[in-house]
Amino acid sequence: MxxxxxxxxxxxxxxxxxxxxxxxxxxxxxxxxxxxxxxxxxxxxxxxxxxxxxxxxxxxxxxxxxxxxxxxxxxxxxxxxxxxxxxxxxxxxxxxxxxxxxxxxxxxxxxxxxxxxxxxxxxxxxxxxxxxxxxxxxxxxxxxxxxxxxxxxxxxxxxxxxxxxxxxxxxxxxxxxxxxxxxxxxxxxxxxxLAVFLERRRNILKLKRNKAFNIISEPDRSLMKSILMTACDLSSTCKPFPPARMYTEAIIKEFYEQGDKEKMLGLIPASIMNRDLSARLPEEQVRFYVSLALPCYSLLVQIIPNTEQLYYGCLKVYFQWQLEVDKKSQPVWKVEESYLSAE
Ligand SMILES: [Zn+2]
Known part of the structure; x- marks a missing residue:
């Protein structure tokens, strides 16, 4: 090595x-x-x-x-x-x-x-x-x-x-x-x-609810740095819409290639990985923003307040995807219905 x-x-x-x-x-x-x-x-x-x-x-x-x-x-x-x-x-x-x-x-x-x-x-x-x-x-x-x-x-x-x-x-x-x-x-x-992010987000929200979150203590600092890393990792979701969409298309290309491999193995790929279901992309994006991207940036703002530009950037892109869904007049996910925001 x-x-x-x-x-x-x-x-x-x-x-x-x-x-x-x-x-x-x-x-x-x-x-x-x-x-x-x-x-x-x-x-x-x-x-x-x-x-x-x-x-x-x-x-x-x-x-x-x-x-x-x-x-x-x-x-x-x-x-x-x-x-x-x-x-x-x-x-x-x-x-x-x-x-x-x-x-x-x-x-x-x-x-x-x-x-x-x-x-x-x-x-x-x-x-x-x-x-x-x-x-x-x-x-x-x-x-x-x-x-x-x-x-x-x-x-x-x-x-x-x-x-x-x-x-x-x-x-x-x-x-x-x-x-x-x-x-x-x-x-x-x-x-x-992202599975680790969801777990750590739950931990921070619990600590915050109990007013026990303390960024000076090492375990809580670790949680804070974890959220920061996810926020940076997903930051293409906070760009102006044209590049944000371009990055989405790039990752979807990787997903479809995996979906093809899954089909060859006789497996049924998730819809986001299935190129035959590409028309569902806007709905899938709305779902991703509601369940992962927006919760990540709203939590980051609570921990590091001057990162609100990331949150608003992400929100703008979410609205654009939502607009594409609305144009198709199909059922949509709403922020307030997210199982995450109910925590
Ligand atoms: Zn990455």
Whole structure:
């Protein structure tokens, strides 16, 4: 594993030289400090922009080591597969959302937490195969045999763990700091499983109902960082409608490919994975926004109030999907009917 990460994914010397030179003349995108920015707008500069975000957020020992940051970013980029959605562009988008939240809330997290969130966001889907956890379990995939829960997220975390260990990027940390960093990264990456999000959301709501939620205590901080990770992971749902729709179509493309595999195995795919039911997409999206995306951002606002732009962005996209449903005059889901909002 370590050898594999070192050889196959390492950037060439000329590639490294190209990026380091290109960074010197990098012009920041106009809307880079807004949640609306999408990585495809500056696709050719995604590596440089990742390094820029890390230089702004990581501890000085790392932030000033440009060659190291470029090498790390290139290796991570090369471990993402060429998929319609779970690709390097998605990682950059998730990291960008984390960057904006952290930049607007300096002091809310300590340096180890900030570093762990940035690295987790960048690495959270490395080597994603474009299949869901439940499908991996169904087909008895080796990853599903290896990890009892969240097989994909465990795989992403362990790749990230080996990458960082092999890269010796955190040599300046003492052993306590290093283990805090890795524990944070593990919590953050495992939190990107939506099943984990639903569980942690229930925990936070229960604590809040009992007025017992305390962001200073470590278990509650962990919950807060988990919600932050999901919010960043789903942040394409908060973009203006055209790109939000484009990202939806990209993930649906992956879903349909899995649906095709399921049909070949004689299984009945969920309707969102079934290309024969593509006319139901707006209803499926309304259902997704009501049961997952909106509850995620409304909870994030309760914990980190100045993230309300994400919530309103998400709400606008939800209304657009709802409009498409209304045009078809079919039964719809409503926010107030969500089983989640009743909790
Ligand atoms: Zn993701």
């Amino acid at each position: 370590e050898k594999l990460l070192q050889s196959k994914f390492k950037p060439s010397e000329s590639e490294m030289e190209y990026f380091i030179n290109s960074y010197k003349t990098l012009r920041m995108p106009m809307d880079f400090l807004s949640y609306k920015w999408c990585p495809f707008e500056d696709e050719e500069n995604m590596v440089e922009l990742c390094v820029h975000m890390m230089k702004d957020m990581l501890e000085p020992q790392l932030a000033t080591n440009d060659p190291l940051l470029f090498e790390l970013t290139c290796i991570v980029r090369n471990t993402y597969r060429d998929l319609p959605y779970h690709n390097f562009e998605h990682a950059v988008g998730v990291m960008h959302c984390a960057y904006i939240i952290l930049k607007r809330n300096r002091g809310l997290f300590d340096q180890i937490e900030v570093t762990s969130i940035m690295i987790s966001a960048l690495c959270h889907d490395v080597d994603h195969p474009g299949l869901t956890n439940s499908f991996l379990v169904t087909i008895n995939h080796p990853l599903a045999k290896l990890y009892e829960k969240s097989p994909l997220e465990h795989h992403h975390y362990y790749l990230c763990y080996y990458l960082l260990k092999n890269f010796k990027i955190f040599q300046h940390l003492d052993s306590n700091e290093y283990s805090k960093l890795m524990n944070n990264i593990k919590n953050n990456i495992l939190a990107t499983d």
